[in-house]
Amino acid sequence: MHNIYELIRELENIQGLSKHEQLVQGIINAINDKVIQRGDMLPSVNNLIKELGFARETIAKGYKELVSRGIVESKNRIGFYVARENTEHNLRIALIIFAFDSFQEVLYKTFRDSLGTPAVIDIFFHHNNIDVLESIIANVRGKYGMYVVAPIPHKKTPEILGALPLNKFLMIDRYLKMDGDFSYIVQEFEKPTYTAFSQLAPAIRKFRGMVHYHRPASDTPIEILGAYKRFVKDFKIKSVIRTEYVPGSIEKGYVYFTINNAELWLMLKDAKAKGFRLGKDVGILSHNDEVVKEIIFDGITTYSTDFAVMAEKAARFVLTREKIQEVVPTVLLRRGSL
Template sequence: MQNIYEQVRELENIQGLSKHEQLVRGIINAINDKLIQRGDMLPSVNSLIRELGFARETIAKGYKELVSRGIVESKNRIGFYVATENTESSLRIALIIFAFDSFQEVFYKTFRDSLGATAHIDIFFHHNNIDVLESIVASVRGKYGMYVVAPIPHKRTAGILNTLPLNKFIMIDRHQPMPGDFSYVVQEFEKSSYAAFSKLAPAIRKFQGMIHYYRPASDTPVEIINAYKKFVKDFKINSVIRTEYIAGSIEKGYVYFTINNAELWQMLKDAKAKGFRLGKDVGILSHNDEVVKEIIFDGITTYSTDFAVMAEKAAEFVLTREKVQLVIPTLLLRRGSL
């Protein structure tokens, strides 16, 4: 402890350095000089008041900055500890998402680039498992300066996420209601899906019917299947809902709609093997756009939100701490497949 006090006192006469900045810099210097290391307990607020004569508010402000930068972690009713020896990182961010699918990779790369080189991002995957999400949140709580979370639609989610500090939290991808005033940058599924289907109705009616593949236990938003059922009823479309696509089962005369990329690639492989022309013999619609869907087979028709914009807005909140509550628009991208 004495080493920390000495490091702080050495900065007393530096012009333009406030007392809270003096405390922050002193602790960082102690870490850089290997006087303290990861896991070591830092002096209590009362000890710092007694040894340095700083105001309680000044010390609280200094520790708050160190915690927000991810250098120090706070353990409730125990104290403050050194969280990392990497003091060059200005901010540590916990990014908690479903998995690393292609569109989430777009989000991550844009998010990382928008934050700049000094931010440190740790990625955690909950795979739509509520127990995994709860375990991740418990393990990261108090150790990061910002928490960016794609939630799970589950009755336990709100209670889990509310254990995080809402001023350091932003919800991404899908919106999950929970108490408190919090920031979010999300997409909307039901109205946007219905709007996309409706615009495609004239093209869909050229075929005998439409087949949608939906796995009830998957992370696919239930709002999409609700919108689909309403659409086929309102527009009197001959429709079948199946749980999975069976390789080789594609038939001429139908529109195929899947959210699962593995199923999409198999459909395209089967269509090519059978000599079907996309947009003529069969129609194909996909959710969540990406570059490859724009290129292959003269383009696959998709409807999708812009995950790059979502990432930019989330990064802006992380950098500025200015509250944001935004729903990113969903766009229909017409191409040759439908």
């Protein structure tokens, strides 16, 4: 079994972690790993100096922080003791996601509200850039009590995320195969996309064809493109795939499918300007539901996972540490646009 000194030394090479932070997190890790328990005496300042080579002021600062957080108590002329085993009173969580889109905002707010306990959530955006993700992980590892990460589908990602402790790691949004046994709460893309298109086939066939916008270098799941291609082939739907929507190019008689909200708003603006009736003159289908899509233009048809449910389950995992491996269902929400 690890001892306190070993757990503190394990953190010494983490970029950006000061020595006093290393001491604080090492002792917290020792409590969480049951190396020490409530009532146990912690190493003296002199022993820490001898074993770790830390300055006396550094150790005093670390112990002072642990005392202020209620994790450690000081007994005059005796030493420092573990005051409680619940180290999560001021839990720090690193939430690492793609970008702050509207549906990601739902995930964040629901996650924050569902924790129901004092916690600090630092949010980071990797923007589907593997170098940015690698930099974020290098800077946050060892500094947080929990890491909630939406991974990038990239060959380097498993190795990058492997630097995080799996008992404090939760994969959300997209599933990516990694070594080890870890928890995840994710959505599927290919099968739900094909299922949603199949259910909409009778409505789509009322139009001349279908246009899908897919940006190859974007964070759009490639599984969606695969499901779309399979659908139009199986159901013999005339189809065009374009890289981006050109303002003003919407035409009567087609169904338009985009995952990008900025493109969706442009389409709706153009449809209104040209006097097109949604569901009659043109069809609109969007991915990832949100309140505004339920309201505008008598409702936009979407298929989406429930990000609020995903966030609630993520918060429950953070609070209980009970292993979870779950795929949140994706549902079709039919409205006036198709």
